[in-house]
Amino acid sequence: MxxxxxxxxxxxxxxxxxxxxxxxxxxxxxxxxxxxxxxxxxxxxxxxxxxxxxxxxxxxxxxxxxxxxxxxxxxxxxxxxxxxxxxxxxxxxxxxxxxxxxxxxxxxxxxxxxxxxxxxxxxxxxTSPAIMRNFAIVATAEPSAAISSSPTPVALKLVAHLQGEGDVVSTEGWAGELDGTRRLEGFSVLWGEKPAGVDLVYTTTVAGSGPSPNVATGAFTGTRGKSLPLVSAGFSLVGPDRHFYELSGHLVFRGAAPQVIVANQMMYGPTGKEPLVALHICIAPATKMNAARYKSPWENSALTQKISSTGQKA
Known part of the structure; x- marks a missing residue:
């Protein structure tokens, strides 16, 4: 039987x-x-x-x-x-x-x-006007001494829980090290003076468990003090005015090349098991659809990160 x-x-x-x-x-x-x-x-x-x-x-x-x-x-x-x-x-x-x-x-x-x-x-x-092939966002020109070559990113603050360090706080929208080995175990994104009609939603996968619920700006995803790495992350812009903004950034998994963030998609390392070691996130007003993405922030080695005194060590 x-x-x-x-x-x-x-x-x-x-x-x-x-x-x-x-x-x-x-x-x-x-x-x-x-x-x-x-x-x-x-x-x-x-x-x-x-x-x-x-x-x-x-x-x-x-x-x-x-x-x-x-x-x-x-x-x-x-x-x-x-x-x-x-x-x-x-x-x-x-x-x-x-x-x-x-x-x-x-x-x-x-x-x-x-x-x-x-x-x-x-x-x-x-179903917005952005689906039209000739759609573009046109802004009224304002007098200025110089014309900016790219839109100014919105003010984002990234709080990431880094292995062995605790909470790492950056106002440049990035945390971790490109060639680092210390894993990111969780993070939250803070959007100061966020306009109505748009928000950033993100989710992660902690090693050994399934994807976490989607959370909006200000909320933490991942873990603290459990020594569990993140093995994937995903980001999306939501809201009726989301098409007026562009999401860009990079994810770096241990031993792998930086990956450009693709909105509405979970991002993994080559095998899906590599821990996340660095993260960069940027939101900027869109000048037109399919605008060029920003250069990798890793080219600027002068950026520094601050260690929060309230952070917990992994």
């Missing part, structure tokens, strides 16, 4: 798609992790953007969480059932209406082993 666990392991991948909805203490090795993400009214695309080993399937289920005043409708693509993503390319389109709402994202790991983090891409469908 086969045990419930043996029966599950004998299922083909297609049937495991249904089985992963079973939550039972008898399923040895089953791991479940959940997080909640906040969505404003609009249209969104959820995509399964990873390819785990065939013998180690990871199912991602979506459902509305009981928070917020809005409602959400899910429209699964061909091959997707019960709002559950199971393989690379699985897609669900969602419509948020009636106000801000929250989505509960639940991962089901059908095995007792560690694999690279699963990437769930969440992209908002743009």
């Amino acid at each position: 086969t045990s419930p666990n043996q029966g599950l392991n004998s299922l083909p991948l297609r049937n495991k798609k249904e089985a992963c909805w079973v939550q039972s203490p008898e399923l040895e090795g089953l791991k479940i992790s959940s997080r909640v993400t906040l969505l404003e009214p609009g249209m969104y695309i959820f995509r399964y953007a990873s390819q785990p080993p065939a013998d180690r399937p990871v199912c991602i289920a979506l459902q509305q969480a009981p928070l917020g005043k809005g409602a959400i409708d899910f429209f699964p693509a061909e091959g997707v059932s019960k709002n559950m993503l199971t393989r690379l390319g699985d897609t669900i389109v969602a419509r948020v209406k009636g106000g801000t709402t929250t989505v509960l994202i639940t991962e089901y790991h059908m095995f007792d082993a560690v694999i690279d983090p699963i990437d769930l891409r969440i992209d908002r469908i743009d």
Whole structure:
């Protein structure tokens, strides 16, 4: 007589798609992790953007969480059932209406082993004038003695928890060392005099766990005092006026070249396990769509970082 666990392991991948909805203490090795993400009214695309080993399937289920005043409708693509993503390319389109709402994202790991983090891409469908091919933001010219060659970045302060140092505070929007080995274990971004209609949202993945919930400027993501590295991070601009700003920056994972931040995308090292050792984030008013990105701040070696007296050591 086969045990419930043996029966599950004998299922083909297609049937495991249904089985992963079973939550039972008898399923040895089953791991479940959940997080909640906040969505404003609009249209969104959820995509399964990873390819785990065939013998180690990871199912991602979506459902509305009981928070917020809005409602959400899910429209699964061909091959997707019960709002559950199971393989690379699985897609669900969602419509948020009636106000801000929250989505509960639940991962089901059908095995007792560690694999690279699963990437769930969440992209908002743009319906603003910015989708027009000839769209550009035109500002009224003001008299000045000289014409600036690039827009002035907004004032950001980055507070990062650095291994062995505690909280590192920088008003230049960067922390860590390009060729460093000390890992960043958490951070928060402060946006002074932030205008209405736009905000920065970010998330991270701590080694050994799934992605953390999205948080907005001023909130901390990651850990303090637990000696746990960050192995991924993602950044997005949100709000009706987000198209009037440009997000740029770099992430550096130990032993790897700096990566340019791509908005609305989780960024990892080459294997997904390298710890984050340096971070730069910049937001500037957009002069036109597809404006050139800023040069890497690592070219300026004169920038210094301040160690907070209130920081906790890793």
